[in-house]
Amino acid sequence: MKAAAYTGNKTLQLAPSEQISPADNEVRLEVAYCGICGTDMHIYHGNMDQRVRMPQIIGHEVSAVVAEVGAGVADVQVGDRVCVRPLKFGEAANFDRGNAHVGKNLRIIGIDMPGGMQSSWTVPAYTLHKIPDELNLETAALIEPLAVAVHDVKLSRLKGNETCVVIGGGPIGLLIAMVARNLGARVILSEINESRLTLARELGLEAVNPLEENLADSVAELTEGAMADCVFEVSGSAVGVQVMTDLVCARGRIVVVAIHPDAKPVNLFKFFWSEIQMIGARLYEAEDFDDAIQLAASGQLALKKLITKVSTLENVAEVFETIDSQPDGIKYLIKCNET
Numbered sequence: 001m002k003a004a005a006y007t008g009n010k011t012l013q014l015a016p017s018e019q020i021s022p023a024d025n026e027v028r029l030e031v032a033y034c035g036i037c038g039t040d041m042h043i044y045h046g047n048m049d050q051r052v053r054m055p056q057i058i059g060h061e062v063s064a065v066v067a068e069v070g071a072g073v074a075d076v077q078v079g080d081r082v083c084v085r086p087l088k089f090g091e092a093a094n095f096d097r098g099n100a101h102v103g104k105n106l107r108i109i110g111i112d113m114p115g116g117m118q119s120s121w122t123v124p125a126y127t128l129h130k131i132p133d134e135l136n137l138e139t140a141a142l143i144e145p146l147a148v149a150v151h152d153v154k155l156s157r158l159k160g161n162e163t164c165v166v167i168g169g170g171p172i173g174l175l176i177a178m179v180a181r182n183l184g185a186r187v188i189l190s191e192i193n194e195s196r197l198t199l200a201r202e203l204g205l206e207a208v209n210p211l212e213e214n215l216a217d218s219v220a221e222l223t224e225g226a227m228a229d230c231v232f233e234v235s236g237s238a239v240g241v242q243v244m245t246d247l248v249c250a251r252g253r254i255v256v257v258a259i260h261p262d263a264k265p266v267n268l269f270k271f272f273w274s275e276i277q278m279i280g281a282r283l284y285e286a287e288d289f290d291d292a293i294q295l296a297a298s299g300q301l302a303l304k305k306l307i308t309k310v311s312t313l314e315n316v317a318e319v320f321e322t323i324d325s326q327p328d329g330i331k332y333l334i335k336c337n338e339t
């Protein structure tokens with residue numbers, strides 16, 4: 001029983017994974033696969049050292065098999081295949097207005113408390129979503145980021161006859177693009193990494209490299225001046241924020257998906273002039289997970305193409321070094337158990 005623990009300063013150490021018996025309304029899982037997320041890379045780089053208590057077992061993109069259930073758990077049984085919505089809801093605050101997933105007292109499992117990059121993991125039963133037989137455990141590790149994409153597209157109010165631009169072609173950007181396309185929308189993806197651009201084109205997306213072509217001009221040309229109904233800012237870059245207001249049509253929507261830790265200049269004149277709307281989108285709600293599972297199980301999305309490599313817990317330090325040193329990959333999974 002092993003675990004990957006972040007101990008600070010770009011270091012992940014192999015640690016024992018404790019088998020913690022589930023308390024009331026908890027479930028113990030045997031983790032199958034745990035995906036590595038951009039947030040895990042932020043932790044690795046020390047950007048979240050004030051928040052993460054070290055050593056901390058990280059990881060929040062998990063598929064698993066139920067190993068033990070605590071008293072009061074009715075919805076899952078031993079042997080069920082599940083994925084985990086890694087949110088620990090605190091006490092509801094007036095501020096929340098019922099939006100627990102962005103509530104004041106929300107904690108993220110895998111950041112603020114031990115995560116799923118380990119063989120045995122005990123979590124609250126309400127975090128679990130069962131996965132159907134058609135979905136294998138490897139693909140099911142992508143449900144968490146897919147739920148992010150489903151949530152983002154839902155909040156964008158994108159329709160099948162509309163055009164959207166996705167700025168940034170990492171895992172979340174590609175998933176948003178795939179969900180939007182599946183809806184019937186036209187998708188133009190902006191990305192600077194050539195191998196990610198190649199993958200995007202393999203997935204049937206229109207893709208532009210903004211270092212080679214002016215993005216606003218390209219969108220104008222592709223849409224015959226109509227521009228996009230909706231833009232997703234997923235790059236987290238200052239240039240992404242700068243250009244996003246140039247890409248939307250009158251009354252278009254801009255969805256800010258990326259984490260921008262520092263304030264950046266935004267062209268508010270454009271917002272006023274064209275009555276643009278800006279929408280923030282973070283995490284997901286329970287129904288986004290259900291929708292993501294259904295979508296993945298339908299086989300309509302080429303999710304497998306996003307999995308760059310599957311490694312074992314023993315090699316976790318090496319995998320993080322690879323992700324850090326070479327930006328071509330999309331999604332790396334850690335296999336956390338033999339079965």
Ligand SMILES: [Zn+2]
Pocket residue numbers: 037038039060061144145
């Ligand atoms: Zn994540």
